[in-house]
Amino acid sequence: MSVEKVEALIVGGGQAGLAMSRHLGAAGVSHLVLERDRIAERWRSARWESLVANGPAWHDRFPDLEFSDTSPDGFPGKEEVAAYFETYAEKYDAPIRCGVEVTEVTRNIGRPGFHALTGAGEEIEADYVIAATGAFQTPLIPPLVPEATGLTQIHSAAYRAPGQLPEGAVLVVGAGSSGAQIATELLEAGRKVYLSVGPHDRPPRRYRGRDFVWWLGVLNKWDMEATPGVEHTTIAVSGAAGGHTVDFRKLASRGMVLLGRTEGFDAGMMRFAPDLAANIAGGDENYLSLLREADAYVAANGLDLPEEPEAHLIGPDPDCLTQPILSLDLAKAGITMIIWATGFGVDYSWLQVDSFDANGHPLHIRGVSAEPGVYFLGLPWQTRRGSSFIWGVWFDAKYLADHICKQRAYLAYRPDSAPA
Incomplete structure (x- = not known):
């Protein structure tokens, strides 16, 4: 079998891979995108049925293509998001091959570039390799509850709808966007829900007539660079049912038990x-601080935006907050199901280069790897707070494409004459 040669190999055909392809194509860099499943497969098969984007359609998109079936202020569903990326690939004729899994990438010995091997035995050589497999690779379930207990346990990535679950109460562990939205959906379906809440940010969905994504933009918070600890902050936000502010106190008043x-x-x-009260208070302060900054911005710029004094009111503490439950007999509580909304790990086992720390996490600066010629894209806080959003990965991809072009220029340099 012959060896295919290309300047840049992009592994992953989701939002990161397509953004990278667009920028490399515009720069005239020959490249190939390999996707082991379908375009944007995670949106299709690793999300629950009712999921919508967490940002409105005017914001969470690439700058050169709008959503066709959702109003600018609406929240496109997961199938529409996947279709959006398929349309994007077609519009710009992205050189993508689906159903092709990259099983190994190694650096060439004694010469530039990298050698890639696919599951079908295909061989590809590239000068540059971009790992665009994103941040949601391996679902993480803490090894706390043995399988022998008989409890059904799934990761949030495997949750689809309330009717999928066995009868009984449900414990949801993790109160970020996924955990909060799943717990709310189960509560609305008539389930008894227990929600384990850790430290989190809790922005308002809308305030003074603007979505929170707009406020983070004008306040320059999307462009905040990562600082130790901040990059792991959980954010509770929802676009479900037209978008609403996640308010754990209100959920408790409707019967949800917070832990x-x-x-x-x-x-x-x-x-x-025993940290529930502190975690809720921290989320409230994050919420209120954004309202205060928004008010100050309105005043400083003389904007005519309607006041919302009621948005600053925090409801009373529910019983589960003032009398926290520190231990729970799952059987007596009728809990038959645990949903772990506990995030994802990384798996770069296919990328066999010297560019990872002891825990397998990429070593990079703004996506540029410690291994020359290797790049990472789609990581949370890769360059800024917005990096893992659709629009944010677009700007990170542009940075990496520019870096590749600079490297090409250096390697193409030839002196006019040998030095004296």
């Missing part, structure tokens, strides 16, 4: 940290 961080399990008892 602190999940700490351990023993003999049928789940243990929780």
Whole structure:
């Protein structure tokens, strides 16, 4: 079998891979995108049925293509998001091959570039390799509750709809966007829901007639660079049902039982940290601080935006907050199901280069790897707060494409004459 040669190999055909393809194509860099499934497959098969984008259609998109079936202020559903990326690939004739899994990438020995091998035995050589597999690779479930308990346990990536679950109460662990939205959907379906809440940010969905994405933009918060600890902040936000502010107090008033961080399990008892009140208070302060900054921005710029004094009111503490549950007998509580909304790990086992730390996380600066010629794209906080959003990965891809072009220019340089 002959070896195919290309300047740049992009691994992953989701939002990151397509953004990278667009910028490389515009720069005249020959490239190939390999996707092991379908374009934007994660949006199709690793999300629940009712999921919509967390940002409105005017904001969470690439700058040169709008959503066709959702109004600018609406929130496109997961199937529409996947179709959007398919349309984008067709519009710009992205050189993408689906159903092709890259199993190994190694650096060439004694010469420039990299050698890639696919599951079908195809061989590809490239000068540059861009790992665009994103941040949601391997679902993480803490090894706390043994399978022998008989409880059904799934990751949020495997959740589809309330009717999928066995009868009984549900414990959702993790109160970021996924956990909060799933817990709310189950509550509205008539389930008894327990929600384990850790530290989080809780922005308003809308304030004074503007979506929170607009406020983060004008306040320059999307462009905040990563600082130690900040890059792991959980954000509770929802575009469901037209978009609404996630308010854990209101959820508790409707019957949801809030718990602190999940700490351990023993003999049928789940243990929780005594930090629920602090976590809720931290989320409230994040919410209120954004309102205060928004008000200051309106005043400083003389904007005619309607006031919302009621938005500053925080409801009363529910009983589960003032009398926190530190241990819970799952059987007595009728809990038959645990949904772990506990994030994802990375798996770059196919990329066999010296560019990872002891935990397998990429070593990079703004996506430029410690290994020359290797790049990462789609990572949370890769360059800024907005990096893992659709629009944010677009700008990160442009940065990497520019970097590749600079490297090409250096390598193409030939002196006019040999030095004296």
